[in-house]
Amino acid sequence: AQSVAQPEDQVNVAEGNPLTVKCTYSVSGNPYLFWYVQYPNRGLQFLLKYITGDNLVKGSYGFEAEFNKSQTSFHLKKPSALVSDSALYFCAVRDRTPLSGGSYIPTFGRGTSLIVHP
């Protein structure tokens, strides 16, 4: 079984300050980890992913995330927040081992609303 927890429903940060959106996961094997962003009235858009290699992953719009295996976390970060970063952020995980038949189903968190104040 696999699961994702995003412990904060909402994160508030002032423009120019660093931001962190938290994500912890649980999988039976090794994880593939993803962050997606959803702007109002839009579908989810891919931000970044961790597959293997360097634990610090850089993605779109200046975002980055750090894979921490011991803490089973994959927190999303940005050094300096912009008002335009305000959106809903989703963490997702799937096990590297496919289901029978070679298929994969990712599990998404409930989402965290990021509000950046001017």
Added chain:
Amino acid sequence: DAGVIQSPRHEVTEMGQEVTLRCKPISGHNSLFWYRQTMMRGLELLIYFNNNVPIDDSGMPEDRFSAKMPNASFSTLKIQPSEPRDSAVYFCASGAGANVLTFGAGSRLTVL
């Protein structure tokens, strides 16, 4: 590439009517997912197709919901009869192999 295309973008219907939502995945993608998003329940996986075959439909709420994927370029999600509690945004997403999903813009359904 136009991305994942969903139609209609908005649908308002009356309770008891049939609703059909449509999705055209990205060409070459072999995985297709239908999700439902509401404020109360967040993002819920309804059904997953791999190579046009339904693999997991455990998220389909009840028999009123059905989904088909007759070919690699088209899928439908049907609700019959619709109920007010079905009001939500329905997303289709497609993926190639194992990794990143591309989501459509969604179909906002309101059942009166």
